[in-house]
Structures are given as C-alpha cells and as structure tokens.
Amino acid sequence: MKITLITVGKTTFDFVKEGMAMYEKRIGRYLSYTRVEIPALNGTASLSPEEIKEKEGALILKKLKEGDKVILLDEKGRRFSSTSWAAYLGHLLDTGCRSLVFVVGGAYGFSPKVRAAASETLSLSDMTFSHQIIRLFFTEQLYRAMTILRGEPYHNE
Numbered sequence: 001m002k003i004t005l006i007t008v009g010k011t012t013f014d015f016v017k018e019g020m021a022m023y024e025k026r027i028g029r030y031l032s033y034t035r036v037e038i039p040a041l042n043g044t045a046s047l048s049p050e051e052i053k054e055k056e057g058a059l060i061l062k063k064l065k066e067g068d069k070v071i072l073l074d075e076k077g078r079r080f081s082s083t084s085w086a087a088y089l090g091h092l093l094d095t096g097c098r099s100l101v102f103v104v105g106g107a108y109g110f111s112p113k114v115r116a117a118a119s120e121t122l123s124l125s126d127m128t129f130s131h132q133i134i135r136l137f138f139t140e141q142l143y144r145a146m147t148i149l150r151g152e153p154y155h156n157e
Contacts, residue, residue: 001092002032002099003142006063007135008056008106009040016136023139030146035135036063040106049108057111060103068101070118072110073138075128077121082155085141086148093149102138104131 011017020035027033038059044052064070069092080088092100102122103114110118124137147154 001097002034003027004033004063004068004099004101005035005104005135005138006038006060006101007035007104008038008060008131010037011132011135013132016132019136020139023136023143026143027139027146030150033142038063050111052106053108053111054113056106056108057114060105060110060114061117064101064117065099068099069097070101070103072115072118072121073102073104073124073134074109074121075123075125077123079123079126082141082144083148083157086145086155089142089145090149104134104138106131 011020024033024035038056041047041052041055047055103110103118105114115121124134124141129137144155
C-alpha cells in the first residue's frame, strides 16, 4: 500500500519538521509513504473563508488520482483508539487498498468538493490542534499503527 499525506501550507516549526522526518523514515520500513505540501495561498486578506477553502480545495483535488481512497483529517471525523486504528489500516492492507491519501486542510477546513472526493473523515482527538501540529501527530500514529500490526514493542497496553 502507498500512503500519501497532503497538507496545505509549509511546516514552519522546526520541532514538527524534525519529528515528522524521524517518523517518516521509520514508516518507510513498512510501506511507501509520501508527504505532499501544497503552498499556502498568497493575498487572501480580501477573501472569505469559503473562497479560501475553494481555492485550497482546487489545489488539493489536483493532487488526487483515480483510485485513491481519500480520508480527511477533521476534528469531526471518525475516532479510533491506537489499536483500532491499526486494525482499520490492517483491514485496508488486507483488502487490497493500493493508494490511501490523508489530507490536512488549511485553517478553515475543506471545501464541499474536497469533502465529496473523500470516502471518510478521521479525527485524531476530541481536541482541536493546529494544522501544523496535527501533521506530526498523524505521522506518529501511522508509525504506531504499523508497529502494532507487526507486533513490535513500540506500543504498550
């Protein structure tokens, strides 16, 4: 399975970049993983949140390919424990999902067109986190899921 994480805007915090690099390297031992950063929009001061979502959405949709299973990271999405998240990923691996794309939207979330392209939404917490920090949380949880699936000692219960 190939997993892609699409994000809007660059990662500006060094600790997030360093953490993501560490987990991405570890994830690479288990499966193909790519992160795609869509540049932040310029000149948005005169745009409404809906207009910003539409413009970001068009850029996100350009990155999707036919056959991608798209899951949006959204605070109102489906919630998993770490072990149930691992089981869910394991199910996707077992059923032949070839390309799984997770998307972190911008500050205002997702356009209706991006929501329509997604098969579901996933929440990593009941709390709200910045779209910068959630990248690191997602990457760590993806790595954790892979270690759970392989029975490795990273996750303790």
